[in-house]
Amino acid sequence: MEASFAKRRGQGVRSGSKARRLRLRLLACAAAVTLSGGAAHAQDAATGAASAAKAAAAPASPGSEIIVFGRGEAKIGTAAAASEGTVSGSDLLVRPLLLVAELLEAVPGMIAAQHSGSGKANQYFLRGFNLDHGSDFTTYIDGVQMSLRSHGHGQGYLDLNGLIPEIVEREDYRKGPYRADSGDFALAGAAYMRTIERYERPWISAEAGSYGWGRLAAGGTIKDIGGGDLTLVAQTKVYDGPWQQEEHLRHYSGFAKYSVPAGAGRLDVTLHGYRGTWRPTEQIPERIIGTEACPDRFCSPDPSARGETTRFVGNAQFTGEGLRANVYGQYYDWSMSSNPTYANADGSSAQIFQFDRRWIVGGKAEKAWDLAPAVQLTVGTENRYDHIGNVGVYNTDAGAFVASLGRFAVNEASAALYGEAAFTPLAGLRLTGGVRGDYYDYDVRARDAAAADLGTGGGHDAIVSPKFAAAYSPSEQFEFYANWGRGFHSNDVRGAANRETPVPVLVRGTGKELGMRFQRPHLTLTATYYWIDVGSELRFVGDSNAVEPTGASKRRGYELVGFWRPFPWLALDANYTASHARYDNGDAIPNAFENAASAGISAVLDRFEASVRLRHLGPYPLIEDGSVRDKGSTVVNLRGAWQPGGKDAGGIQVYAELLNVLDSTDKDIAYYYESYIPSVDAAPQEGRLSRVVEPRTLRIGARYTF
Numbered sequence: 001m002e003a004s005f006a007k008r009r010g011q012g013v014r015s016g017s018k019a020r021r022l023r024l025r026l027l028a029c030a031a032a033v034t035l036s037g038g039a040a041h042a043q044d045a046a047t048g049a050a051s052a053a054k055a056a057a058a059p060a061s062p063g064s065e066i067i068v069f070g071r072g073e074a075k076i077g078t079a080a081a082a083s084e085g086t087v088s089g090s091d092l093l094v095r096p097l098l099l100v101a102e103l104l105e106a107v108p109g110m111i112a113a114q115h116s117g118s119g120k121a122n123q124y125f126l127r128g129f130n131l132d133h134g135s136d137f138t139t140y141i142d143g144v145q146m147s148l149r150s151h152g153h154g155q156g157y158l159d160l161n162g163l164i165p166e167i168v169e170r171e172d173y174r175k176g177p178y179r180a181d182s183g184d185f186a187l188a189g190a191a192y193m194r195t196i197e198r199y200e201r202p203w204i205s206a207e208a209g210s211y212g213w214g215r216l217a218a219g220g221t222i223k224d225i226g227g228g229d230l231t232l233v234a235q236t237k238v239y240d241g242p243w244q245q246e247e248h249l250r251h252y253s254g255f256a257k258y259s260v261p262a263g264a265g266r267l268d269v270t271l272h273g274y275r276g277t278w279r280p281t282e283q284i285p286e287r288i289i290g291t292e293a294c295p296d297r298f299c300s301p302d303p304s305a306r307g308e309t310t311r312f313v314g315n316a317q318f319t320g321e322g323l324r325a326n327v328y329g330q331y332y333d334w335s336m337s338s339n340p341t342y343a344n345a346d347g348s349s350a351q352i353f354q355f356d357r358r359w360i361v362g363g364k365a366e367k368a369w370d371l372a373p374a375v376q377l378t379v380g381t382e383n384r385y386d387h388i389g390n391v392g393v394y395n396t397d398a399g400a401f402v403a404s405l406g407r408f409a410v411n412e413a414s415a416a417l418y419g420e421a422a423f424t425p426l427a428g429l430r431l432t433g434g435v436r437g438d439y440y441d442y443d444v445r446a447r448d449a450a451a452a453d454l455g456t457g458g459g460h461d462a463i464v465s466p467k468f469a470a471a472y473s474p475s476e477q478f479e480f481y482a483n484w485g486r487g488f489h490s491n492d493v494r495g496a497a498n499r500e501t502p503v504p505v506l507v508r509g510t511g512k513e514l515g516m517r518f519q520r521p522h523l524t525l526t527a528t529y530y531w532i533d534v535g536s537e538l539r540f541v542g543d544s545n546a547v548e549p550t551g552a553s554k555r556r557g558y559e560l561v562g563f564w565r566p567f568p569w570l571a572l573d574a575n576y577t578a579s580h581a582r583y584d585n586g587d588a589i590p591n592a593f594e595n596a597a598s599a600g601i602s603a604v605l606d607r608f609e610a611s612v613r614l615r616h617l618g619p620y621p622l623i624e625d626g627s628v629r630d631k632g633s634t635v636v637n638l639r640g641a642w643q644p645g646g647k648d649a650g651g652i653q654v655y656a657e658l659l660n661v662l663d664s665t666d667k668d669i670a671y672y673y674e675s676y677i678p679s680v681d682a683a684p685q686e687g688r689l690s691r692v693v694e695p696r697t698l699r700i701g702a703r704y705t706f
Contacts, residue, residue: 075517076479080432080469082515082528083108083175083189083559092168094602094611096639096657098694101160104139104191107173108561108575111596111617115669115691116338117280118239118249119307121159123669125617127175127532128555128579129188130591134158136489136509138185141193142270143326143364144315145384147185150410150442150492152334152356152391156185159334162253162274162311163193164235166219170194176511176530177487178469180418180434181366181380187487187509188532195270197259198229201650202706209657209699212240219255220706228260228267242695243281245300251276265320272313280305282338283689285675293679297665297692301677302351304398307336325365333357337399343676345684349397350676352405358388374424382416391494392451406451411443412493420467428474434467440505442493455499463488463506477520483513509534522565529558537589552584555592574599578618587624590672593632594618606647610640622672622688633666633693635659650705656698663696 073086087106097103101112101122111125124131131137134156138147141163151157174182175189182190202220207213219233237251253274260267281300288294294301310333317326335355344350366380392407420434441460446452467485474480488506495503515528537550557579564572574597581592595618602611614636622628641655667690676684 074519076473076476076519077430079479079517080471080481081174081176081178081483081513082479082481082517082526083513083530085173085526085561087171087173088169092171093165094604094609094639095600096611096613096637096659097165098637098659098697099161100163100165103160103163103165103168103171105598105615106171107175107189107191108598109175109559109577109596110137110189111593111615113617113668116282116336117247117278117307118241119161119251119276119278119309120280120336121153121157121161124158125591125593125596126188127530127577128557128581128589128592128594130589130593130620131188132156134185136185136188137190139191139193141272141313142195142268142315143317143324144313144328144330145184145362148332148356148358149184149386149490150388150391150412150494152354152393153336155492156489158185159309159311161251161276161309162272164217164233164253164255166217167195167233167255167257168193169196175528176483176485176513176532177465177509178467178483178485178511178513180378180420180436180465180467181382182487183382183416183418183436183438183465184414184488184490187489187511187534195255195257196231197257197268198223198231203703205701205703207699207701210697211242211694212238212246213697213699214238215701225258226260228258231255231257231259241281242298243300244295244298245279245281245303245305247278247281249276249278262318263320265318265323268315268317268319270313270315270317272311274309274311277306277308279303280307280336280338281691282340283669283671283691285342285677285685286688286690287685288677288680291680293677301342302339304351305337305339306399307338309334322368323366325363327363328361330358330360332360337396340689341673341675341684343678343684345676347676347678349395349402351396351398353394353396353399353401355390355392355394356388357390358386360384360386376422378420378422380418382418383414385411385413387411390447392447404448404450406454406494407447408451408456408494409445409447410493412440413442414438414440414490428472430469430471432467432469432471436465436467438463438465438488438506440490440493442496442505444494444497453499454494455497455502457497459493459496459505461496461505463508465508477518479517479519481513481515481517483511483515486510504536507534507536524561524563526561527558528561529556531556550583551587553581553589554584555579555581569603569605571602571604572600583624588621588626590622590624591620591669593620607643607645608641610638612636612638622670628672628688630667630670630688630690633664633668635664635666635693636661653703653705654701655703656700659697659699660693660695664693665695666693667691668693 092103104110104112112122114122121133129136133154134147148157172192177187198221204218207215215237217235221229221231223229233255235253239249240246255272257270289297312331315328337353339351341350362384364382368378371377388410393405395402416438418436422432424430439462443458444456446456465486470482472480488508491503496505510533512531518525532555534553537553559577561575576597578595581589597616600613616634617632619632638658638661643653645651670690672688674684674686
């Protein structure tokens with residue numbers, strides 16, 4: 001496991017040494033986990049244990065101590081900022097999850113909400129940003145960026161619904177634009193997920209639960225095929241939800257990975273596939289709840305809405321000494337009908353049908369050198385080409401075509417070069433400077449008359465982003481950080497080609513941060529204060545197929561993060577973040593939350609494990625003058641599991657999740673804009689629209705490890 005190591009008491013052992021049949025049991029949701037005694041064994045679902053086992057030089061003897069770092073992995077001397085961190089796969093698997101994208105909530109301060117069904121990308125919130133579906137936060141899986149630019153629904157659309165939780169071995173996260181390898185959509189932060197290498201034993205699991213929930217998943221590894229290992233995982237899910245119009249989610253996903261030694265490194269070839277269909281229930285006008293048109297808060301005013309996604313991602317990644325490189329290809333086909341305003345002023349349907357079909361090819365490579373004992377240099381490149389053959393939006397009525405609002409074909413290419421130099425002038429002091437240059441080229445073509453009226457054409461844009469970081473460690477337990485950097489996000493290039501309101505392709509942002517880290521073997525504390533200025537929050541809005549310019553903005557805030565493992569079997573973590581977000585003219589930024597918090601307790605014993613988590617999204621304004629607000633939401637989730645024979649024996653494990661334990665009726669998301677329900681309203685009205693948190697939900701499952 002990268003950046004992790006095992007340590008025998010009294011004798012350090014470096015990662016990469018050959019192991020002799022040592023198996024570790026990872027403490028699920030532990031940041032730094034200590035296992036004592038020769039009876040420590042692997043939790044078969046977490047292949048990170050197999051990776052850690054390779055780091056041991058000999059079998060554990062009685063009384064020996066093995067430390068595997070996940071959330072509390074030793075970062076002093078390696079992290080560039082206090083806000084950087086790592087979560088291991090077992091940390092992630094023990095979390096009770098309503099939606100798979102909630103894996104990103106392992107990033108302190110991140111909230112993943114939903115306003116349009118389980119098949120659609122989540123709504124993300126971080127550092128005072130309403131990130132929509134991912135405009136300033138990105139995620140990479142094995143080096144492949146999952147964010148979609150110039151998307152049919154929203155810029156930076158980050159859809160993780162095809163991800164199978166059991167394949168995630170590790171998640172590294174960063175916040176702010178302080179690293180040279182971070183580019184588009186990473187202004188607020190980024191997550192880098194790595195998939196498992198192999199399973200020690202095959203497994204199968206089945207779940208059933210409230211509101212028509214069902215899940216079946218299985219995985220295993222075929223070893224020694226052509227000198228490598230082939231891992232296969234499959235998953236299917238169904239769900240109806242509590243909504244008046246049943247969601248009718250049908251989800252199928254698969255994952256294959258072939259890992260083989262290649263020279264002095266390793267070659268990993270992966271294939272992800274995902275197909276999902278659903279019937280979304282969106283935010284509803286609160287004023288209609290209790291009327292004949294909407295009996296309760298779970299009503300579906302437009303039951304004809306539909307959505308579907310098909311996505312395939314193939315990737316080949318080489319990892320060697322000081323070298324990482326990958327090339328990938330994607331096929332993506334998405335469409336969704338929705339009705340955010342429900343009816344036009346004349347009473348006609350306001351339903352829209354959005355669509356996006358594309359091919360993507362790309363690659364990333366990075367090489368590091370030690371130029372001197374105190375100087376390291378890293379140089380890299382990141383390149384991508386999106387061939388979007390069909391993207392746009394129609395006006396529809398109960399799914400039937402009414403008129404086109406613009407159908408386009410788009411080609412968008414980008415190329416980046418970056419370099420970063422790290423210098424250690426004296427013991428305990430690390431200075432890092434970097435620079436990144438990005439070049440974008442695009443061509444927007446009309447596929448119908450409506451698109452031609454809006455504007456077409458080609459162009460290019462470029463941006464240079466310098467970075468700087470300083471870290472000083474006066475002792476083994478403390479490290480202090482100062483960071484400054486420039487980053488950017490791209491706009492939808494259809495907005496750049498728009499005839500009436502053209503926008504820049506690349507929008508600059510500047511981040512600054514001060515922080516500290518305190519770390520002991522069983523305790524980690526970090527504190528951070530940050531500032532983020534964005535030159536313009538201009539963004540193409542897929543719902544209206546037009547550009548809505550907004551002003552420059554400023555954000556500032558602080559984060560407190562802690563992890564404590566008082567006993568080998570018990571882990572506690574908590575974080576709190578507060579933010580202040582304003583446009584340059586002093587107006588509030590709608591949906592920019594003012595604080596957020598989460599906390600969790602996890603216990604893992606040989607036969608029993610349990611985790612309880614609290615997630616709080618604080619209040620936020622709904623309009624610029626702050627006179628209309630939402631109070632936010634608080635949700636408590638619980639998970640427990642029992643394995644009669646113990647983890648070492650494998651066999652059956654029975655588990656259950658109770659989601660929204662307190663049956664909160666808070667809003668998952670709230671907005672304020674004009675909508676019209678002709679059977680209730682005399683005319684279009686401005687007001688609150690919201691989607692309620694899903695009610696208390698029970699899910700029960702069983703897993704068998706062969």
